[in-house]
Amino acid sequence: MAGKVRNLINITDLSVEEIEHLLEVADDIIANPEAYQDICAHKKLATLFFEPSTRTRLSFTAAMMELGGNVLGFSDANSSSAKKGESVSDTVIMAGCYADIIAMRHPKEGAPVVAAKKTTVPIINAGDGGHFHPTQTLTDLLTIHRKKGRLDNFTIGLCGDLMFGRTVHSLIEALLRHENIRFMLISPPELRLPEYMKEKMTAVGAEWKEFEKLEDAMPELDILYMTRVQKERFFNEEDYVRLKNSYVLDRAKLVPAKADMMIMHPLPRVNEISVEVDDDPRACYFYQALCGKYIRMALILYLLGMK
């Protein structure tokens, strides 16, 4: 990668070919981890998390550690100067003085775009409000590719909070660039996919359909992508309580599913997948979390111009 600084704000900032390259690098890291263990010696990643996270922040941290680099940052806005009233811009300018690359998560949609204008080090959007989450999508693509060997020709059911679920928005954007993907959108009426996302699907001629009942879509699915109802984006507790248990995947509901259907979830789960499903060979969500580390290793190397 030559020349100017690259950021990852939206998944479409990367071309299909670049994503294929990242998947190849991740596969190579999985096959030959020792070849990568010192590659980022003396490099630093800053993780600026203004919103809670477990997997995303830990997988970024583990990724940089496995590359031999170092990590600095904060996991809670309350332990940073944001608490004293510092602007995101100032925090990011400062982090750019100390680190070679920044991963940031923020509750406000668009915050990483503003941040990217303020620093010359690469910015990775680790989730901005109910908007986008491109590194989760890279994780999802690596998981699908490693399990199915392809990123085209399948039917995916996206189930749960399609309104506020940023992982769903980014995943749809990525899959729209591949051939013959059918989207089954399963949600309560209040949590349907936003219009702007449906317009994007229609504009490229993708096949999509809305469902309220998971069982109506289940038999056709090659992938079932469950999501959590995004409590923190609700304006009132009553609506959240009413909607939070709309879908609970258990063994009984899986009876009509295909024998090789992948069950995915970006995690954290609340009630959407019963723990009895964890032993089902189709359950991929913890493997997905593992893939998150490898693809972030590949991404860090790429944005640093090292792979």
Ligand code: NCD
């Ligand atoms: C997701 C997120 O933060 O959007 N989690 C994650 O990064 N793996 C999904 C969620 O919080 O529900």
